[in-house]
Amino acid sequence: MKSARAQNTLLASLGFLMILLVWQSLLWVFDLPPFLVPPPIKVVTRALELGTNWWPHIWATVYSTILGFIIATLGGLSLAILIVHSRIASGIITPPLLLLQIVPKMALAPIVLVWVGLGLASRTIVVVLVTFFPIVISTITGLQSVEPEAIDLARSLHMNRYSILRKIRFPNAMPHIFSGLRVASTLAVIGAIISEFVAAQSGLGYIILSSGFVLDTALQFGALALVTLFGVVFYGLVVLAERIAMPWYIAEVQHIEVMT
Amino acid sequence: MNLSDDIYIQIDNLSVVFDTKGDRVTALENVNLTVKKNEFITFLGPSGCGKTTLLKVINGLTAPTMGAVIVGGEKVERPIANCGMMFQAPTLLKWRKSLKNVLLPAEAVGIDIKTARIRAGELLEVVGLRGFEDRYPRELSGGMQQRVSLARALLLDPPLLLMDEPFGALDALTRDDMGNELVRIWKLNPKTVVFVTHSIREAIALSDRIFVMTPRPGKVAKVFEVIEPRPRDPRKMGDKYNDLIDEIHKCLGGETRGADTETMD
Numbered sequence: 113m114k115s116a117r118a119q120n121t122l123l124a125s126l127g128f129l130m131i132l133l134v135w136q137s138l139l140w141v142f143d144l145p146p147f148l149v150p151p152p153i154k155v156v157t158r159a160l161e162l163g164t165n166w167w168p169h170i171w172a173t174v175y176s177t178i179l180g181f182i183i184a185t186l187g188g189l190s191l192a193i194l195i196v197h198s199r200i201a202s203g204i205i206t207p208p209l210l211l212l213q214i215v216p217k218m219a220l221a222p223i224v225l226v227w228v229g230l231g232l233a234s235r236t237i238v239v240v241l242v243t244f245f246p247i248v249i250s251t252i253t254g255l256q257s258v259e260p261e262a263i264d265l266a267r268s269l270h271m272n273r274y275s276i277l278r279k280i281r282f283p284n285a286m287p288h289i290f291s292g293l294r295v296a297s298t299l300a301v302i303g304a305i306i307s308e309f310v311a312a313q314s315g316l317g318y319i320i321l322s323s324g325f326v327l328d329t330a331l332q333f334g335a336l337a338l339v340t341l342f343g344v345v346f347y348g349l350v351v352l353a354e355r356i357a358m359p360w361y362i363a364e365v366q367h368i369e370v371m372t
Numbered sequence: 373m374n375l376s377d378d379i380y381i382q383i384d385n386l387s388v389v390f391d392t393k394g395d396r397v398t399a400l401e402n403v404n405l406t407v408k409k410n411e412f413i414t415f416l417g418p419s420g421c422g423k424t425t426l427l428k429v430i431n432g433l434t435a436p437t438m439g440a441v442i443v444g445g446e447k448v449e450r451p452i453a454n455c456g457m458m459f460q461a462p463t464l465l466k467w468r469k470s471l472k473n474v475l476l477p478a479e480a481v482g483i484d485i486k487t488a489r490i491r492a493g494e495l496l497e498v499v500g501l502r503g504f505e506d507r508y509p510r511e512l513s514g515g516m517q518q519r520v521s522l523a524r525a526l527l528l529d530p531p532l533l534l535m536d537e538p539f540g541a542l543d544a545l546t547r548d549d550m551g552n553e554l555v556r557i558w559k560l561n562p563k564t565v566v567f568v569t570h571s572i573r574e575a576i577a578l579s580d581r582i583f584v585m586t587p588r589p590g591k592v593a594k595v596f597e598v599i600e601p602r603p604r605d606p607r608k609m610g611d612k613y614n615d616l617i618d619e620i621h622k623c624l625g626g627e628t629r630g631a632d633t634e635t636m637d
Contacts, residue, residue: 259461259463261459261461261463262463262465264428264433264457264459265457265459265463265476266480267433267451268431268432268433268451268452268453268455268457269453269476269477269480269481270451270453270480270481271480275480279465279476279479279480280465283465283467284465284466284467286467358467360466360467360468360508360510361466361467
């Protein structure tokens with residue numbers, strides 16, 4: 113098993129190395145100017161030049177992403193629980209919810225800017241808008257996907273709606289909730305970057321945009337790499353939380369991995 | 373001895389009509405029966421004969437359209453708590469280990485968890501799952517999951533067990549095993565058992581009386597008594613066994629024989 117893992121790591125490294133080689137050789141073959149496509153080494157040196165000046169930008173992006181994600185999670189879970197438990201609430205909320213889901217949330221960013229202005233608030237709102245719907249929808253699906261027998265059992269044990277939610281519906285919904293959170297975690301980063309394109313004076317998205325104006329593509333690539341790295345780490349954290357929260361579920365997933 | 377003291381379940385003129393989108397379906401029509409305390413009875417019949425509905429009415433999960441159900445001297449008007457339930461699916465909570473699954477009724481009713489935990493451990497031993505207390509349901513076979521489900525049904529030591537085709541999804545060998553196990557446990561600690569099945573063999577192996585039900589509308593067609601001592605061995609019952617199977621078959625009509633030869637043989 114251990115050697116298989118080492119082999120996988122080796123193969124993956126090889127894949128990334130090949131991308132760098134192709135990138136570099138394309139530059140040589142077509143003699144592309146570095147301001148159009150910077151060579152990999154220049155991306156690294158340009159990024160290092162900025163040094164600690166990166167921090168406020170990284171922090172700005174990370175902060176609005178995580179804050180928006182947390183707000184969307186709490187709000188999404190609450191709304192889903194309300195919808196599943198109240199027929200009236202469901203009737204009122206569900207149709208506009210489905211409609212709003214289709215609205216391209218990125219297109220709302222300029223409107224949010226008009227209403228809230230530059231700053232953390234508007235960027236966080238965009239992240240919330242982007243991540244909210246997958247969380248709500250997946251939670252509703254999860255809460256409703258309980259075996260009817262389990263509810264019969266609970267009713268015959270005189271469990272009330274609250275304890276049915278706490279002991280049966282909610283844990284049963286966890287795999288669905290987490291798949292929603294995984295999707296939301298990648299969308300959150302996208303939302304944060306878009307919001308910085310529209311309304312920011314800091315953040316990695318702001319760097320990508322502003323360095324483009326001066327054709328500093330090396331810096332753009334550097335910022336892009338950092339955004340991607342953050343996206344991977346953030347997604348990884350959600351997966352980690354999932355493993356910790358659902359030890360009963362994870363073995364199932366591992367089983368599938370072994371099978372394939 | 374007063375006869376009425378001996379009766380645990382009494383069903384009078386029970387009818388259940390479902391109204392689904394304007395379609396009226398009579399699930400049960402004019403059912404009358406009594407079950408004695410600590411008697412083991414079976415509702416036997418093909419799909420759609422209302423046996424599950426009957427079980428749910430006894431439990432209070434479904435309300436009668438007409439008639440009444442009296443359990444333990446009280447009219448059933450809402451789900452009754454003093455009964456253990458088992459379904460065709462084990463209906464275990466996937467995120468709970470065996471022991472915690474068995475403990476669910478104790479948490480719901482709010483009795484002392486420490487005492488319940490000891491009893492849950494004992495029950496897992498009774499159903500043959502000693503050493504599996506810390507396994508998640510998916511780490512157990514189908515038969516083992518049903519054993520956990522049985523232990524859960526027994527946790528509060530209810531006077532009544534309601535079982536809806538509990539072994540229907542298991543393979544034939546495991547199914548016989550589970551039946552024997554159930555009889556053994558029932559003998560150790562007698563309870564009134566209402567068991568739903570569509571297997572004639574299972575009904576004969578387990579029950580004191582077999583209520584044969586026919587569909588559209590669901591009603592009790594005939595009642596058979598089996599007095600053979602348990603565990604019952606078809607080979608030792610000889611002709612009596614085959615005669616009983618034939619009679620029950622006749623009662624169910626030819627339709628079911630063809631429809632489900634696997635379990636209706």
